[in-house]
Amino acid sequence: MPKKLRNRNENFVAVDVGGTKIMAVVGTSGGTIVGRSRCSTPRDGDVKEVFHAIELAVGAAIKRAGLGAQDVAAIAVGIPGVVDYENGRILKTPNMPLTQAPLTEFLRERFGVPIVLDNDCNLGALGEAWMGAGRHAHSLFGIFVGTGIGSGFVQKRKLWRGARYAAGEIGHMVMGIGGPKCGCGNSGCLEAYASRTAVEREIREAVARGEATVLNELLGRDLSVIRSRALRAALDAKDALVTRVLEQVGHFLGAACLSVRHLLDPQRIILGGGVMEACGDFLMPRIRAALDADQMRSATDADELCPSRLGDYAVVVGGIALAARLCGPNPLKKYPDAELRILRSSGSSRG
Ligand SMILES: [Zn+2]
Structure with a gap:
């Protein structure tokens, strides 16, 4: 300190x-x-x-x-x-x-x-631990999905920062060896699969291959920036491409939460960030399913996985x-x- x-x-x-x-x-x-x-x-x-x-x-x-x-x-x-x-x-x-x-x-x-x-x-x-979804919890792991993906680990009301201040970089946890290039320079990071940046990339690549999406109408054919609320609107319009890409995001986030559980066993895993705020009702059940399917544990605690409150x-x-x-x-x-x-x-x- x-x-x-x-x-x-x-x-x-x-x-x-x-x-x-x-x-x-x-x-x-x-x-x-x-x-x-x-x-x-x-x-x-x-x-x-x-x-x-x-x-x-x-x-x-x-x-x-x-x-x-x-x-x-x-x-x-x-x-x-x-x-x-x-x-x-x-x-x-x-x-x-x-x-x-x-x-x-x-x-x-x-x-x-x-x-x-x-x-x-x-x-x-730390905010969620103080006044949010993790208050009074023994420990919490917060994952925030937006332009990138980051996380923080709080236990007994204190942050765990690591020996070199780089703890909790879950966005750069390798989820696919030889996978897509990440903004950090490495490959196959969670962020390269499940951040909004990765979602934008997937959508642009699919559109370049000729796939249709309602985003073209919503954003006037400019897919250089696709904000979370545009993804929400596309989900609401039952857009097949956006639904498929976000299904994949759900799978990757679910697998990441499963790894967090096995690595740290926090009392709560809290999910927040722009993508979760906008598309949480679509993503949360898919993430929860990954925890529920865990063969190492019989059941997911009712409050083990929760959305950000703040x-x-x-x-x-x-x-x-x-x-x-x-x-x-x-x-x-x-x-x-x-x-x-x-x-x-x-x-x-x-x-
Ligand atoms: Zn990375």
């Missing part, structure tokens, strides 16, 4: 830097969101543009909370990649241009407060917990029964 700081201020900023959007909130150590803001992640943007978008989102959230930077005790940022949490360094971001980018220095200079970085899915799991807010809730921890006691221990509250006055969710 980075050096502990003393600060009586109880407002913390948490940022979720995602592949498609950046969300910043101001929250208290008791779990109340008092300011929030959201913007698109600059697509194909360079480091400067992404930094600028993060700066704007943080500034807008603080403003909407009716505060200034001097009222904030610390800022926590969730990054989609491997992060040296002790030293605030981004080591590798396979799906974004932030590898080795000096975000800690940049934000400290702009806002003049302590900055702490962590892997976004670590924070998502949805879009999982990462920032974990971020608030991390920032609060930097300045005081672990809020998961101090406020174990905290409920997420989002004040109406915290502002519109887009900005």
Whole structure:
């Protein structure tokens, strides 16, 4: 853990830097969101543009909370990649241009407060452990399926980060030897089969082979970006191609959850992220079927597999917990029964 700081201020900023959007909130150590803001992640943007978008989102959230930077005790940022949490360094971001980018220095200079970085899915799991689907659980493994696939492991209210901060990279667990190339450079990773990026690739390849899909109408024949809600709409329209591709996603996620069970035996496996939010009712039964078919275990516990409860807010809730921890006691221990509250006055969710 980075050096502990003393600060009586109880407002913390948490940022979720995602592949498609950046969300910043101001929250208290008791779990109340008092300011929030959201913007698109600059697509194909360079480091400067992404930094600028993060700066704007943080500034807008603080403003909407009716505060200034001097009222904030610390800022926590969730990054989609491997992060040296002790030293605030981004080591590798396979799906974004932030590898080795000096975000800690940049934000400290702009806002003049302590900055702490962590892997976004670590924070998502921590958020679910505090106020989400994993509260009061002995241990939980959170898997987040979006542009990429990440995960975090929390046991006894603490994150397991590994010896080199790279634990929980389930997206890069090899599911198929010699399989498709992954954004990380390796082949056959879970992410290369079951992320939204993999789904986009499968769909584009099938369309190039001449397969029909309702997505062509929905997206005006531009399949360069296929968001989760377009996949949802295609499922609702009983689109054969999208249904088939998502069936495969379900199989791969099911197999991954089965491996998690055998490796760690967490009390809960929690599934979240944009793809799960949009298509969870289609995917969850398929994932559960993989656990139910496990020959090593007779039955799946009723609450062993569950959807994220915090949805879009999982990462920032974990971020608030991390920032609060930097300045005081672990809020998961101090406020174990905290409920997420989002004040109406915290502002519109887009900005
Ligand atoms: Zn990979």
